[in-house]
Amino acid sequence: MTATASARTADPERDTLDKAADENFPVAPFFLPKAWRDDLMAVYGFARLVDDIGDGDLAPGGADARLLGVSPAQAEDRLVLLDAFEADLRRVFDATPRHPLLRRLQPTVRRRSLTPEPFLGLIAANRQDQLVKRYETYDDLLAYCELSANPVGRLVLAVTGTSTAERIRLSDSICTALQIVEHLQDVAEDLGRDRIYLPAEDMKRFHVQEADLARKTAGASVRALVAYEAQRARDLLNEGAPLVGSVNGRLKLLLAGFVAGGRAAVHAIAAAEYDVLPGPPKPGKGRLLREVGVTLRGEG
Secondary structure (H helix, E strand, O other): OOHHHHHHHHOHHHHHHHHHHHOOOOOOOOOOOHHHHHHHHHHHHHHHHHHHHHHOOOOOOOHHHHHOOOOHHHOOOHHHHHHHHHHHHHHHHHOOOOOHHHHHHHHHHHHHOOOOHHHHHHHHHHHHHHHOOOOOOHHHHHHHHHHHOHHHHHHHHHHOOOOOHHHHHHHHHHHHHHHHHHHHHOHHHHHHOOOOOOOHHHHHHOOOOHHHHOOOOOOHHHHHHHHHHHHHHHHHHHHHOHHHHOOOHHHHHHHHHHHHHHHHHHHHHHHOOOOOOOOOOOOOHHHHHHHHHHHHOOOO
């Protein structure tokens, strides 16, 4: 084992939080008040860890399983780990959790009066990932995004004390769009996990077979399908963008960053001529900053 791997195993909390730098959108940027940054990073730590459990991407060595009280014999069973993680989440609300990321979350939950529901939704999404590998319709995919993505935006609104029914609706559109964009960037990686998030009905419409997604580069049919789904994501981002104008100050800049991150990623996919199979198209910082400006001006 390398020194890096040893360090990762020794500090699973830091290993998880360090992944914030790789996201399409800013998680807790420097311009926010420190209290918001701390609480948003606590929420991010939960969301990132539950995704890592569901994807089998935990740091080597089994430290997370041990922290959750899972035996070495079951440390590779993702459903067992998710059950243990849910049990530890419930301790956040009425006891002392075992995992350091959940202990980090507990003051945020109390300070912001957060409820269990959005956290349970993210766990349910990762359970679904173990059991559902294909989605027949776009509506089926939207129902998955309701669990896997929308709770994050709702938590951001709750942490910042800005939740209203209309803002939640707009936030849901943005978060669903960001999830769809991530799926488009990760078609090849997801297929390697035996998951396809492109609706089967759309694959049939564009004459795309699963074998087409396993190629090194995308053919015309796959590109047309990806362009179709990317437009759906773009439309959802535009639908949710008024959320940015509904708030003021630093929160406005944060939410603009979320929308801009999605728009920049869609632009990167288009710039790759919708060939996502060689690897995830990623936007540059310059494009992201331009999209922030566009979003703040209410354009796009």
